Amino acid sequence: RQGIGPRRPGKTADEFQQDLLSNLFYRRGTTVESASARDAYETLSLTVRDRLAERRSRTAAAHFATNPRWVYYLSAEYLLGAQLEQNLLYSDTGGLAAEAVKTLGFSLEELEDLDIEPGLGNGGLGRLAACLVDSMATRDIPAVGYGIRYDFGIFHQIITEQGQTERPDDWAFHGNPWEFPAPDDRQTVGFYGRTEPIPGSPTRKRWMPGEIVLGEPSHMLVPGYGTETVNIVRLWRARGSEASFDLSRFSAGQYAEAVQEAVRAENISKVLYPDDSTELGRELRLKQQYFLVSCSLRDIIRRFRLRNEGWAEFADKTVIQLNDTHPTIAIAELMRLLVDEYEVEWDEAWSITRRTFAYTCHTLLPEALETWPVHMFERLLPRHLEIIYLINMFFLREVEARFPGDHDRVRRMSIIAEGPERRVRMAHLAVVGTEAVNGVAELHSKLLRETVLNDFAELWPAKFQNVTNGVSPRRFVKIANPRLADLITEGLGSAAWLGDLEQLAGLEALAGDASFLERWRAIKRANKVDLAAGDPDALTDVMIKRFHEYKRQQLKLLHVIAMYHRIRADPSADWVPRTVLFAGKAAPAYHAAKEIIRLIATIAARIAADPVVSPHLRVVFPENYNVTLAERIIPAADLSEQISLAGKEASGTGNMKLALNGAITIGTLDGANIEIRARVGADNFFLFGMDAYQAAGAHQQGYSPWAYYEADGELRAALDTLRAGTFGEAGQRVADSLLGRDEYLTLADFRSYVETQDEVDQVWRDPLRWAHMSVLNTAHSGFFSSDRTVADYAARIWRVAPVPVPKAD
Numbered sequence: 002r003q004g005i006g007p008r009r010p011g012k013t014a015d016e017f018q019q020d021l022l023s024n025l026f027y028r029r030g031t032t033v034e035s036a037s038a039r040d041a042y043e044t045l046s047l048t049v050r051d052r053l054a055e056r057r058s059r060t061a062a063a064h065f066a067t068n069p070r071w072v073y074y075l076s077a078e079y080l081l082g083a084q085l086e087q088n089l090l091y092s093d094t095g096g097l098a099a100e101a102v103k104t105l106g107f108s109l110e111e112l113e114d115l116d117i118e119p120g121l122g123n124g125g126l127g128r129l130a131a132c133l134v135d136s137m138a139t140r141d142i143p144a145v146g147y148g149i150r151y152d153f154g155i156f157h158q159i160i161t162e163q164g165q166t167e168r169p170d171d172w173a174f175h176g177n178p179w180e181f182p183a184p185d186d187r188q189t190v191g192f193y194g195r196t197e198p199i200p201g202s203p204t205r206k207r208w209m210p211g212e213i214v215l216g217e218p219s220h221m222l223v224p225g226y227g228t229e230t231v232n233i234v235r236l237w238r239a240r241g242s243e244a245s246f247d248l249s250r251f252s253a254g255q256y257a258e259a260v261q262e263a264v265r266a267e268n269i270s271k272v273l274y275p276d277d278s279t280e281l282g283r284e285l286r287l288k289q290q291y292f293l294v295s296c297s298l299r300d301i302i303r304r305f306r307l308r309n310e311g312w313a314e315f316a317d318k319t320v321i322q323l324n325d326t327h328p329t330i331a332i333a334e335l336m337r338l339l340v341d342e343y344e345v346e347w348d349e350a351w352s353i354t355r356r357t358f359a360y361t362c363h364t365l366l367p368e369a370l371e372t373w374p375v376h377m378f379e380r381l382l383p384r385h386l387e388i389i390y391l392i393n394m395f396f397l398r399e400v401e402a403r404f405p406g407d408h409d410r411v412r413r414m415s416i417i418a419e420g421p422e423r424r425v426r427m428a429h430l431a432v433v434g435t436e437a438v439n440g441v442a443e444l445h446s447k448l449l450r451e452t453v454l455n456d457f458a459e460l461w462p463a464k465f466q467n468v469t470n471g472v473s474p475r476r477f478v479k480i481a482n483p484r485l486a487d488l489i490t491e492g493l494g495s496a497a498w499l500g501d502l503e504q505l506a507g508l509e510a511l512a513g514d515a516s517f518l519e520r521w522r523a524i525k526r527a528n529k530v531d532l533a534a535g536d537p538d539a540l541t542d543v544m545i546k547r548f549h550e551y552k553r554q555q556l557k558l559l560h561v562i563a564m565y566h567r568i569r570a571d572p573s574a575d576w577v578p579r580t581v582l583f584a585g586k587a588a589p590a591y592h593a594a595k596e597i598i599r600l601i602a603t604i605a606a607r608i609a610a611d612p613v614v615s616p617h618l619r620v621v622f623p624e625n626y627n628v629t630l631a632e633r634i635i636p637a638a639d640l641s642e643q644i645s646l647a648g649k650e651a652s653g654t655g656n657m658k659l660a661l662n663g664a665i666t667i668g669t670l671d672g673a674n675i676e677i678r679a680r681v682g683a684d685n686f687f688l689f690g691m692d693a694y695q696a697a698g699a700h701q702q703g704y705s706p707w708a709y710y711e712a713d714g715e716l717r718a719a720l721d722t723l724r725a726g727t728f729g730e731a732g733q734r735v736a737d738s739l740l741g742r743d744e745y746l747t748l749a750d751f752r753s754y755v756e757t758q759d760e761v762d763q764v765w766r767d768p769l770r771w772a773h774m775s776v777l778n779t780a781h782s783g784f785f786s787s788d789r790t791v792a793d794y795a796a797r798i799w800r801v802a803p804v805p806v807p808k809a810d
């Protein structure tokens with residue numbers, strides 16, 4: 002059946018128009034006269050999707066023909082963002098679409114406002130996954146992203162003076178024109194139950210699960226930019242098995258009981274866990290992780306066996322990247338499938354497994370490293386626990402052999418944490434069961450080797466690598482900031498930079514050109530007018546990221562209060578006008594973070610109502626920060642706040658997006674800030690604060706926040722204002738925690754931060770100097786393209802080669 006592909010979609014405006022109308026009639030079942038905006042949106046989406054699907058068919062044919070080595074990206078989160086604009090750009094049909102929808106009586110802009118954003122992630126990790134799958138396609142790498150199709154994504158955030166409240170995110174309420182359900186590829190997944198030995202086999206076991214659910218996939222197309230490749234992201238949804246509906250109970254009127262098994266099953270993919278740094282250890286979360294892994298591994302094996310015999314080639318044809326510890330149970334699941342179901346010998350199975358997996362760690366926070374109670378594993382995944390015990394036994398023998406008599410090291414490295422409650426350390430299983438372990442920025446990878454995973458780095462130094470994160474320039478420059486993209490293309494003389502971002506370096510030659518700088522400034526101002534967050538001539542000071550005390554939104558707040566005091570002390574002074582914009586969500590159970598959000602809301606309202614301060618300072622907090630809002634805020638930013646305590650932010654990716662859009666960073670030597678500063682130049686970066694090693698020692702050396710309170714009048718005044726309740730109870734509680742433990746040394750870095758902010762004001766007073774620095778930030782941030790990140794993974798970890806997809810004849 003090879004080689005039979007869809008008709009080549011028309012390139013002319015007429016042909017596009019025809020396709021649009023036939024989709025309106027035949028797939029939407031309505032007419033031009035009665036077409037609603039949603040009809041038009043859905044129809045346009047299907048018409049654009051058809052063009053990508055045609056490319057998809059050629060991609061699948063090319064991949065089938067070459068039987069390549071595949072990259073499978075396993076992630077519990079994907080923040081894909083709104084789809085229409087991206088797919089219009091990647092199918093180069095933006096112009097055709099704008100014309101065609103006019104005949105239906107709509108503008109492209111109003112249809113783009115109906116576009117959905119699948120919020121299937123929390124923050125950095127989820128968005129990175131989306132940028133990486135984009136770049137894998139753009140680099141013609143045969144790849145599939147596997148994830149979970151949560152019915153409810155990251156909650157919808159409402160901000161009031163009381164702070165954050167959460168609303169469920171029924172993202173596909175109106176349906177999702179961008180996905181293809183694939184019920185034929187359903188998989189069955191077992192939970193609970195017990196195991197029994199198989200006579201004559203020392204290692205194999207039979208597992209009899211106590212519960213069976215179905216995993217139903219649907220996929221979304223992932224087009225490459227400037228190439229023919231279209232890969233997919235396959236998302237699994239849990240369903241009850243056919244037998245899950247109990248007709249007899251229903252006919253007995255026990256309606257709830259009749260469907261309870263189906264409901265139990267569907268609960269597995271019902272909602273995304275909104276935590277992005279603290280593991281809650283909920284059993285349903287482990288169920289979600291195993292559900293994702295079991296469906297995906299079976300699908301990967303199904304695909305492998307379509308083109309290959311036996312298992313010898315499996316690890317040559319397959320590399321599976323684990324996006325943090327969340328899908329790490331995959332290591333035990335592949336062992337179970339190979340040993341128990343496909344009767345592969347343990348040692349061969351282990352060799353295949355280790356050569357197949359790679360693990361990316363995205364955090365340094367101990368509380369974010371997942372560990373599961375052994376008793377929970379025993380109940381939910383009894384066979385996997387047995388396999389993990391075996392893996393651990395063979396592993397600890399290797400440690401003992403290498404470090405004879407070092408029992409403490411054995412205890413530290415064991416996959417099983419002993420103690421009152423024995424727990425399975427997923428990060429340890431991830432390191433033991435993979436070929437490569439990487440951090441996401443140079444400092445992060447270095448600290449992983451020196452601290453959290455030091456024992457493993459001593460045992461397997463070659464296993465540890467760094468791959469610095471990146472972002473998609475198509476979404477975060479071209480789509481988000483079209484004015485700037487056009488000026489860059491004009492300045493460089495071609496749009497090739499979008500596929501080769503290091504070409505931005507060519508802008509350096511224009512960084513001294515006054516007319517170019519004026520146009521650069523005008524674009525930033527126009528973006529600020531669009532955002533309408535405040536005075537477009539004010540310095541727009543942006544802090545956009547999840548709320549967490551290590552990211553130190555509280556430090557930015559102390560600076561706001563200090564500015565507030567300075568302005569009230571001398572209202573007539575020539576203050577640099579500032580709009581301080583906060584945006585981001587806090588995990589619903591993270592009370593300290595929600596206190597900070599509440600305090601921001603109070604201070605914002607108080608300043609807005611203050612006739613003395615408001616002419617000079619404005620604090621805004623647009624609610625429900627997501628990918629679409631980021632695309633609106635980033636082009637309007639002048640100053641990028643990257644002020645985490647050094648050694649805590651693994652990388653950051655917002656810092657990269659802001660620098661690429663000409664925002665200048667004020668930041669610490671943390672995560673990728675260090676690499677941004679190294680590339681844009683120390684003169685074009687506002688550095689402050691302790692470095693990671695100074696910070697690491699502070700608490701041991703008896704850090705006292707009070708000492709800083711007593712020593713710094715401005716800091717004391719700010720804290721006293723909070724303690725006095727001027728900004729409400731939330732302010733008092735934030736002050737108490739800062740004068741209590743101050744875990745993230747906020748007070749210690751305050752003075753250096755405020756002094757550096759004063760430097761920022763000085764530079765801002767010289768618009769051409771600011772614009773010059775802004776252009777150099779963009780010019781030298783080309784390294785932070787996710788295309789480069791993927792090229793690094795492909796060369797150093799995945800060892801895959803691009804497979805070009807022929808153009809349509």
Ligand SMILES: CCc1ccc([C@H](C)CC(=O)N[C@@H]2O[C@H](CO)[C@@H](O)[C@H](O)[C@H]2O)cc1
Binds near residue numbers: 124126278369653
């Ligand atoms: C167990 C709960 C949980 C859920 C998510 C996570 C993620 C790893 C948190 C996360 O998003 N980390 C961020 O990953 C980005 C992409 O690599 C980095 O740029 C950020 O620095 C890092 O905080 C940890 C713990």
